[in-house]
Amino acid sequence: MARQTGLGRALEIILSAQDYDADVAERTGTINKALEPDEIGPYVDALAKRIAQFPAESINACKHMVYESIDKPIADALKAEAFWLYQATSKTPEIKCFTIADEQGRQHDIENHRNWCELVMKVQDITG
Structure with a gap:
């Protein structure tokens, strides 16, 4: 996690033991992108098609x-x-x-x- 978020942020996330929503997880770098449920399929399809090119x-x-x-x-x-x-x-x-x-x-x-x-x-x- 420290590689993704940086040492200070990783310690804050781990030691605070708080729940984070997807938007906060995206901002901290623990996930790549926060999407609404209906956006996930189209996003993944578009990304896969782009990479496949x-x-x-x-x-x-x-x-x-x-x-x-x-x-x-x-x-x-x-x-x-x-x-x-x-x-x-x-x-x-x-x-x-x-x-x-x-x-x-x-x-x-x-x-x-x-x-x-x-x-x-x-x-x-x-x-x-």
């Missing part, structure tokens, strides 16, 4: 990146993340899109950063 190699590399970097000092974690990002893109058609974007300097375009979610899905449309 990515190549399996990329999904696998992203999982490795998170698991490998979580307990490392920041410098080592950033190296691990860079390695797994390369793995996520280098063995899939997306590397062509990232290479073109890099050559054109698009990583420095603030609009690309503002619209990252849409940009990532456009890459899937181009390469999928």
Whole structure:
């Protein structure tokens, strides 16, 4: 729990022995998202469909990146993340899109950063 919420918050949650509703649990980081019961199914369906659009190699590399970097000092974690990002893109058609974007300097375009979610899905449309 301390990894999810931070040491102080974890101690507060455990030692206070209080009940928390879903909204508080979301704010403290003990759950990912608080949803109304009728929102759960559509949310999970949309998330699963979005994830399914990515190549399996990329999904696998992203999982490795998170698991490998979580307990490392920041410098080592950033190296691990860079390695797994390369793995996520280098063995899939997306590397062509990232290479073109890099050559054109698009990583420095603030609009690309503002619209990252849409940009990532456009890459899937181009390469999928």
